Amino acid sequence: MLRLTREKSDILPLVAEAFRAFGYEGASFSQITKLTGVSKGSLYHVFPGGKEQMAAEILAGINGWFVKNLFEPLETGEPNAALAHMWTEIDRYFHAGGRICLVGAFALDATREHFRAAIHDYFNRWVEALSRCLVRAGAEPLAASAFAEHTVLTIQGGLILARAIHDEAVFSRALRRLSDSAEALLACQTPPH
Amino acid sequence: MLRLTREKSDILPLVAEAFRAFGYEGASFSQITKLTGVSKGSLYHVFPGGKEQMAAEILAGINGWFVKNLFEPLETGEPNAALAHMWTEIDRYFHAGGRICLVGAFALDATREHFRAAIHDYFNRWVEALSRCLVRAGAEPLAASAFAEHTVLTIQGGLILARAIHDEAVFSRALRRLSDSAEALLACQTPPH
DNA sequence: AAGTCTTTGTAGACCGATCGGTTTAGACGC
DNA sequence: GCGTCTAAACCGATCGGTCTACAAAGACTT
Structure with a gap:
């Protein structure tokens, strides 16, 4: 061949x-x-299939990367390690704020209609995986769910704002605040030893 | 005429x-x-001027609305009232998460190059106005600045995630978390009475 | 090993549709 | 009827997509 x-x-x-x-x-x-x-x-x-196939395969590739490197560790690995792993991998993946999230960008424009399912699944699984990881780490389910949503949304917003005001540090600061709040959340919600 | x-x-x-x-x-x-x-x-x-003029005038209009209805109150009004006013106006302006931020959307795609300055100014002024308002309300300058950045970025991220997973409540929850944290920030940082 | 066949990949001419933008003929309010 | 505003025909450029001519690389035949 x-x-x-x-x-x-x-x-x-x-x-x-x-x-x-x-x-x-x-x-x-x-x-x-x-x-x-x-x-x-x-x-x-x-x-x-032209552009549509390209975009579909790219989205599938991105999703595959996230599943393998982030979601599966969050779902099955040691919770605290998986969480720490996520912060560093996210920072690297998005080039510390210099690279936008294609799925997020597609979610904003008309493209969304074509790839609605893929976009929906990507974000839903991220939030779900993170939420369950936090619960396994000892957080209250409700707080975990809220924090997971907060995390994903903050990452997206951080990428937008960083690009908008041309200051990648915005993203790094947001990520840092996230990992700090995660620690605070787990510290105060783990059952007293 | x-x-x-x-x-x-x-x-x-x-x-x-x-x-x-x-x-x-x-x-x-x-x-x-x-x-x-x-x-x-x-x-x-x-x-x-065609599409470019349309977009420029739209951005100017959006900016004008924000300056008049949000930034100026934040900059010159009573801080706590201006803050409360912002939460309700933001919720209304973005149709409780059903309407995306055009400036944010432009910040993500190639359009950014044409309107870089307008986008930059819009977000910068928002963060600045909010930060100064928080300081006037009694917050530490550093904490105020961080929270202002956090707020603007959260709103953008909330709009993306709400649209991506087709659940406007995501935005409302994010906004609620913001106003709660703002209160917490001010409550703990105002000098003891 | 040389020559040809077949299969696979590349380059870019080509297609109709539609793009952003211009022009023009005339409708309509003064 | 004059000047402003509208509708749509029209323009070249470019769009996404197709098609064809050919280059490159085994495989087969001898």
């Missing part, structure tokens, strides 16, 4: 960057071609 | 809704025409 000179896995991240930079509608084929160095013909060979 | 049959002030909010629904790139003239009931010719008569 002949191998692609450029693997799909090599092209996808570049296309993702195009979507990040210009949005789904704004990322035209000429932009994508320029950014990836791959011609339109090749792109359609790899992604017969 | 002849008056426009439809005033610019009548058209602008409708165009804004088109941008909200489809994004700056995604909102084509045919969409805008359909949504406003105003033909392309008329639109160009009112906005010779």
